[in-house]
Amino acid sequence: MRRIVMLVLIAAAALAAEPARPAEEPVTFGDQISRVLQAHCQTCHRPEGGAPFSLLTYQDAYLWRQQIHVATQARRMPPWKPVAGHGDFAEVRRLSDTDLALIARWVKAGAPEGDPARLPPPRTFPPTWTLGQPGLVLEMDEAYTVAAGAGDVYRCFTLPTRYSYDLYLSAVEVIPGNKKIVHHVLTYLDTTGASLALDRADPGPGYTCFGGPGFAATGGLGGWAPGAPPLVMPSDVGVFLPAGARVVAQVHYNNRSERAETDRTRIGLHFIRQPVDKRLRVVPVLNRGFVIPAGAARHEVRASWTVPLAWNLHTIGIAPHMHLLGREMKVTATYPDGTVRPLIYIDDWDFNWQGAYTFARPIPLPGGTRIDVQAIYDNSADNPRQPNRPPRPVGWGEGTTDEMCIAFLRVTVDSERLGARPR
Ligand code: HEC
Incomplete structure (x- = not known):
């Protein structure tokens, strides 16, 4: 009897502690x-x-x-x-x-x-060119073949634009030719023909490249990754396409299958029809002078850049960039009055998911604002992505076994009024 009373009391207590949920x-x-x-x-x-x-x-x-x-x-x-x-x-x-x-x-x-x-009606998806037919489609001359089981392959393709005058672009859409093997695509602008020399020196279509295009690019036109939207400029902003520029597409392929696969990736350029007020500019906030000691599990590298006092800028997007040892990147803006505004924080960096992020609203960066980049690298043997076995000291470079520390800021200059006419 006493036991039954006890059990009833416990059950009652449990009920009281956990009110009946709907x-x-x-x-x-x-x-x-x-x-x-x-x-x-x-x-x-x-x-x-x-x-x-x-x-x-x-x-x-x-x-x-x-x-x-x-x-x-x-x-x-x-x-x-x-x-x-x-x-x-x-x-x-x-x-x-x-x-x-x-x-x-x-x-x-x-x-x-x-x-x-x-069930809801099925979701419909836009046709291949989500922004409509581009004004010009750049395409690789010939398909590139990635051998069966090749794993990761980084290849750059140089595509001429052949315009004898400068142009502005409102949008760029990259369409991978073979989504079974194209992991992501980044683009770079070449105004010197350096990419053509690199292409000629490397047999087969394109040339091998990893952390960059292998030359000092004068800009980029966005890229592609699964689910990433195309690069679209605000209505008064244009991406400058200098006369005679080449567009270099860096494609990260991954082929683990037992079949060789081919790809012809395309880049669609949309030209601006109305006068453009501002040119998109890319500011790389970077540090090229670091060495990450061999074995260091949490090594910090910093970079800073201060907006010159004579300029007032707005930033519309940001793209952090590190290689395989990168683990974290935090970027902040410190205003002249000392207020700190976070721009981005990635606490689980993955080279395979590097993105270009667009801010919900352009962020003002008045003259005197300091941009700070704080990056963390894991150069220990325990890092599963460690490309050097055993680890060695690592500094700046474009190779798989080198590192980078850059935050690319996409900015416009407030006072700029180009008034460029459409072609
Ligand atoms: C931006 C594109 C994208 C979106 C959006 C996305 N996925 Fe994925 N998903 C991928 C890719 C690419 C892979 C292949 C693995 C990789 O590359 O990381 C993947 C792999 C997976 C996997 C297997 C690997 C794993 O990590 O377990 C699962 C499960 C998955 N996705 C579920 C989902 C679900 C559920 C959603 C929505 C809530 C979703 N995904 C949204 C791109 C996406």
Whole structure:
């Protein structure tokens, strides 16, 4: 009897401690999960999206349910590197806590399909050129073949534009030719013909390159990575394309399959039709004079740049750049009155997911503002991405086994009024 009283008391105490929760609404694919996948996964997880498998149907989602649970809980998917609270970006790829909880409850409940009649209409995706047919399409002369099982291959292709006058671009869209092997693409402008000499010195289409194009580029035209939007300028800003410039596409291929694969990547240029006020400028805030000691697990490298007093700038985007040893990068703006504004913080750098990030709104950088870059490198033998076995001291360079420390700021000059006429 005493035991029964005790048990009743314990049960009552437990009930008191945990008030009865309202029964949770069941989570099904038809009702909620299809909508989460449409909104946050299908830009990449569809046949033409660049991810290795689709998440379009219930069968897809059911098959991948455990991996979906693990990858979303770990915030590995959707891929989005900037830490929340450091910088305010356009097109943020982050699941809300609500969506994260929905996925967890759905998988725990056995990933039920629910009522197919409740499915939303399928999401439609734009055709190949999401911005419409470009004014000029640059394409590799011949397809490049990546051998079966080649793994990572970094190759630069030099593409002539052949205009005898300067032009401005409103947008650039890069379309990989073969998404099975194209991992990402970066572009550079060559106004000296240096890339042609590099191409001629290397047999086969293009030439080998890793951390840059192998020459001092005068700018870039954005790039491609799965799910990344094309480079689009604000309405009064143009990307300068000097007469006779070559566009160099650096393509990171990855072929683990047992078949050779070929690629012809294309770059679509959209020319500006209305007068352009401002030219997009890229400021590399960098440090070239560092050495990361062999074995150092957390080595800090800093770089700074101060906006000259005579200039007032706005920054519209930022692209951190390091190689394989990079682990973290934090960039801040310190205003003349001492206020510090975070621009970006990446706490889990991955060379394979380097992005160019556009700010939600242009950020003012008045004259005298100091930009500080703080980068952390892991040059220990324990770093799984360590390219040197055993580790050796590492400094600046373009090779796989060298490092870089750069934050590229995309800026405009407030007082600039070009008034350039369209062609
Ligand atoms: C920006 C493109 C992109 C988006 C958006 C995206 N993925 Fe992925 N996903 C990839 C790529 C690319 C891979 C291949 C692995 C890699 O390269 O990291 C991948 C791999 C995966 C994997 C297997 C590898 C792993 O890390 O477990 C899962 C599971 C996954 N994605 C789930 C999702 C889910 C669920 C969403 C939406 C909530 C999503 N992904 C959104 C591009 C994307």
